[in-house]
Amino acid sequence: MTAITVQLDEDTIAKLRQLAEVQRRTPEDIVVEAVTHLTGTMRPLGVGMGQYRSGHKDVSQRAREILREDARKGEWQ
Numbered sequence: 001m002t003a004i005t006v007q008l009d010e011d012t013i014a015k016l017r018q019l020a021e022v023q024r025r026t027p028e029d030i031v032v033e034a035v036t037h038l039t040g041t042m043r044p045l046g047v048g049m050g051q052y053r054s055g056h057k058d059v060s061q062r063a064r065e066i067l068r069e070d071a072r073k074g075e076w077q
Contacts, residue, residue, distance in 0.1 A: 006031070 008016070020027045059066065 016027045016030060020030055023030070056062075
């Protein structure tokens with residue numbers, strides 16, 4: 001195994017230590033299990049996802065509005 005360093009805030013560290021104590025495991029074991037679970041359940045992004053930038057930070061919040069405007073202009077069908 002390769003070692004990595006992770007920085008956590010104090011509240012998260014306290015919760016991790018408490019969980020480790022209750023489960024009688026090391027905090028490291030719990031982190032390894034969590035990362036293994038997360039990386040095993042993640043689905044890959046669709047083709048092109050995350051590769052383009054519109055320059056606008058609110059696209060996800062305004063998606064319907066943007067699509068309506070484009071449909072009205074005939075730019076999207």
